[in-house]
């Protein structure tokens with residue numbers, strides 16, 4: 001950091017907020033935005049769908065990665081928004097407003113905080129959540145950077161899509177991608193320098209630092225009659241296992257669909273000597289949507305079939321690959 005760089009310690013809280021507020025998006029559902037003790041938001045649907053998520057420096061991201069990449073405030077702002085909007089999406093809802101808590105060391109540059117606010121706004125716009133806004137927040141001091149975002153949204157008059165509704169015979173489908181963020185994380189942690197990466201490999205870093213969950217897909221799935229849904233934030237095997245458990249079913253994955261996801265990751269996997277299928281099955285943070293649809297339903301455009309839902313038949317709930325257990329296929333370390 002340059003010696004004359006303005007830091008958070010140089011400004012009062014009011015001074016810092018005055019630099020943040022103009023950078024934040026505001027939407028129609030926020031009746032009273034930042035500046036008072038609390039925000040007031042409208043709830044047109046009569047119900048609120050809400051969620052919260054935290055990112056902590058050195059737990060969820062590093063400011064400086066092994067390969068030389070430096071995480072920007074913009075990255076952290078974008079990712080905070082993406083993770084939270086994705087959870088509302090996974091219920092079939094649409095996010096309407098966020099509150100943001102940012103804790104940071106006093107030597108944090110003010111430009112980093114401004115960049116963070118820009119990342120929040122860009123994430124909302126770039127992910128297609130126009131109308132969602134930052135209704136308020138909190139600034140605090142701490143030993144490292146920590147961001148907590150809470151989000152509220154609307155269900156657009158529909159029932160929420162739960163994890164527990166999948167039934168034998170349903171089609172299992174995915175919107176978005178699998179394994180890209182995990183491949184990006186492996187590149188960040190590798191000793192392959194940033195400058196040596198191809199544009200395609202740089203895009204994998206972006207998938208980790210600024211994920212792009214398919215936000216239009218959740219409400220479309222709900223409207224199409226999805227029986228169960230969740231976003232894949234901890235990996236297909238682990239999250240699929242949770243959906244299978246909640247629904248009391250088996251999820252049978254189609255290896256051909258999995259291989260198609262893995263294909264795009266092959267150059268990065270070759271560079272690192274990794275198995276791309278491990279990223280596809282075990283990697284989270286792309287925030288794709290895993291959903292079950294009744295047989296015969298035309299899948300919304302964003303979705304591709306990746307398997308089917310089967311009855312347990314006396315065995316255990318869980319995820320299979322072409323009918324085989326992950327154990328047999330050799331991926332048991334992804335099964336919870």
Ligand SMILES: [Mg+2]
Pocket residue numbers: 086087090230231233
């Ligand atoms: Mg989730």
